[in-house]
Amino acid sequence: MNLRDGNQPVHEAPDLLKRTKVVVWLLFALIGIHVLALSAFLPSIFVWWGIPLVLIGNFIFGSLGVNLGYHRMLTHRSVAFPRVLERLWLLCGVCCLEGSPLWWVCVHRIHHQYSDHPGDPHSPSGSFFWGHMQWIYIADPRQQSLETYAKYVPDLVNDPFLRWLHRRHTWAVVYAVHAILIAVIGLGIGLLVKENLAAAVLFGTQVFVWGVLVRTVYVWHVTWLVNSAAHRWGYRSYDTSDQSHNNFMVALLTNGEGWHNNHHAAPRACSQGHRWWEIDLTFAAVRMLHLVGLAWDLVPVQKKNHNLYRK
Numbered sequence: 031m032n033l034r035d036g037n038q039p040v041h042e043a044p045d046l047l048k049r050t051k052v053v054v055w056l057l058f059a060l061i062g063i064h065v066l067a068l069s070a071f072l073p074s075i076f077v078w079w080g081i082p083l084v085l086i087g088n089f090i091f092g093s094l095g096v097n098l099g100y101h102r103m104l105t106h107r108s109v110a111f112p113r114v115l116e117r118l119w120l121l122c123g124v125c126c127l128e129g130s131p132l133w134w135v136c137v138h139r140i141h142h143q144y145s146d147h148p149g150d151p152h153s154p155s156g157s158f159f160w161g162h163m164q165w166i167y168i169a170d171p172r173q174q175s176l177e178t179y180a181k182y183v184p185d186l187v188n189d190p191f192l193r194w195l196h197r198r199h200t201w202a203v204v205y206a207v208h209a210i211l212i213a214v215i216g217l218g219i220g221l222l223v224k225e226n227l228a229a230a231v232l233f234g235t236q237v238f239v240w241g242v243l244v245r246t247v248y249v250w251h252v253t254w255l256v257n258s259a260a261h262r263w264g265y266r267s268y269d270t271s272d273q274s275h276n277n278f279m280v281a282l283l284t285n286g287e288g289w290h291n292n293h294h295a296a297p298r299a300c301s302q303g304h305r306w307w308e309i310d311l312t313f314a315a316v317r318m319l320h321l322v323g324l325a326w327d328l329v330p331v332q333k334k335n336h337n338l339y340r341k
């Protein structure tokens with residue numbers, strides 16, 4: 031059955047809401063990192079420069095890593111880069127602690143196949159919280175199956191770099207290494223600019239808390255808002271068979287991924303802003319790289335290839 035045939039949005043809750051088995055270590059990891067990130071609001075740790083640090087980190091790791099690397103480049107093949115840049119984007123994505131690229135792409139391709147229908151891993155049509163983050167720590171047997179990977183990511187499963195990141199949770203090790211590196215860089219800068227060791231250690235701690243912990247939680251939630259808020263609220267330019275919406279706030283927070291109705295209407299298009307005012311900073315980065323010859327094969331918006339119309 032082609033689930034994308036109908037033009038009418040559906041409202042039933044996906045059957046996967048019946049999933050009940052909690053993945054305990056994942057739940058504790060999610061709670062633990064949220065609690066640790068809250069230390070940013072301790073008077074000794076809170077710094078105003080932490081906010082731009084988070085926003086810059088969101089662009090580097092969230093936008094270039096997840097939006098561009100995991101999503102547009104790997105999942106939808108909407109743009110190509112030199113191998114070194116391709117891997118750099120993927121490493122940036124890994125540093126967001128959103129799972130291995132293979133797992134992420136697999137789940138996202140399943141989402142596109144079943145969007146808001148039974149089978150969608152994270153539709154918020156039954157529960158906003160489910161679509162936002164609950165689906166992550168409730169086991170989905172499909173995601174453990176080799177057959178699922180063979181079906182949804184056949185073009186990627188034999189890539190040695192992607193396999194390396196996926197196996198034995200290497201992606202989480204890479205995340206830990208980058209976190210330590212940022213802490214060490216923070217301490218190093220502290221030793222250079224602060225008057226004593228205690229002040230340098232405090233500075234390093236502030237860099238770590240804001241540049242790693244708060245940024246990780248921030249990137250998590252803005253990514254998750256695409257799955258939750260942008261599948262519930264906003265406006266629809268295309269009559270897609272799901273509940274995707276173009277959500278201005280989510281587009282602003284994610285640097286372009288919130289034009290989600292556009293994306294479901296034209297999943298392969300590299301640009302997710304289809305109107306001149308639908309600003310897509312992630313695509314702006316691609317355009318700049320394209321201008322200097324570091325990005326090619328940009329897939330244009332081709333509305334006629336989709337069983338959808340523009341209002």
Ligand SMILES: [Zn+2]
Pocket residue numbers: 141145256257261274290294
């Ligand atoms: Zn979606």
Ligand SMILES: [Zn+2]
Pocket residue numbers: 101105106138142293297
């Ligand atoms: Zn997508």
